[in-house]
Amino acid sequence: MNLPPLSQAFVLHFGEMGSRWGINRTVGQIYAVLFLAERALNADEICERTGFSRSNVSMGLKELQSWNLVRLQHRPGDRRDYFATPDDLWAIVRTLVAERKKREVDPTLSVLRELLMQPAATEADAHAQARMREMHELIELLTSWYAEMERMETDRLVQLLSLGARVGQVLEFKDRLFGAVTRKREPDDGARPRPTDEEA
């Protein structure tokens, strides 16, 4: 590994963390190197900085591309591929979240939907299905919220995040102005605290 000390510490850490996320050490380190780099790097430069073999780097870059986490660039008069991360960190976060959702929650959602279609044969299956239905509803709520955040402009998103729990106060304020409209909904409409609710 051939990097200035601070960068090296960061890259090493990202390698470790890589294994806690779905990606592996190699991929984590490669990404960290690109993230810190002051310009796009070609595969050999990445080899030099990380100390990984050429083929390992190639694999890692392919993986990162499949995650849409790196951008491919070219230089005039140079046939080599150059790789870079987006400058805008929010863009990175957005693709990261999108990809993790695609890999970690979407498959579960579709399995749940499928299993909820099936008729419950046994008593135990009926209970299991009730439990799955709860999970399905919760995930639906979270993903549809996410879908709306995703659509939002970064500035506004940041504004919302900075506001934090104070959004609650803004809401209360709104309620006070337009109270009648909001209060019309059932109070437990979204919360659904009852655990078993067999409307099979």
Next chain:
Amino acid sequence: MNLPPLSQAFVLHFGEMGSRWGINRTVGQIYAVLFLAERALNADEICERTGFSRSNVSMGLKELQSWNLVRLQHRPGDRRDYFATPDDLWAIVRTLVAERKKREVDPTLSVLRELLMQPAATEADAHAQARMREMHELIELLTSWYAEMERMETDRLVQLLSLGARVGQVLEFKDRLFGAVTRKREPDDGARPRPTDEEA
């Protein structure tokens, strides 16, 4: 594996997903079994339902306990430990998020803080530090937002989530009312779109 068909499909799927998350197949399946179970189960019952060896189940349960994802129970006149997941799905989501944060983002945050304290020796380190600072700020924003959501009651949280992007409209409304106040801030205060910002 000894389970009714629908449950079996669910448990198998959770096993697969387990490996995409930090946990492994065994732990994923054990958790799924407990999640679907109509009552708390002891280790032998989990063995029977999953088909894993007794010791493997013991390991898995220990892991789940370290994640705070299972609750230990006892029956009068029975020395065995019984395990269950919380009935309230929101409680599960809360601990899941809390634990993942603890394992996946907190360590990074502290490494970043540490590296940002160091003086940048080289030119390259200075650039790397600027990049790290961006990342640090973004993670801080996200985690402090999370901390506030965490503190919120489930009902209110669900209300907020259901509202989705309509919160944005409330913001717009607020802006229109108090426009002058909000506009006083620097326009790029939170977003920080400029990539290089060397204030080392």
Next chain:
DNA sequence: TTGTAATTTCAAAAATTCCTGAAACTCCAG
């Protein structure tokens, strides 16, 4: 105490994933 049921630990086998060098492939300039 002693005996026994329940659980945990541990070393090593089994399975999986990672990493590499060599070979194959692609693409372009001459």
Next chain:
DNA sequence: CTGGAGTTTCAGGAATTTTTGAAATTACAA
């Protein structure tokens, strides 16, 4: 075409993780 720079694929060795059975430990009843 041919040569060669750049890249990818791939089989198999290295490293890591998972899983297990046997042994050790714990906790309690008699």
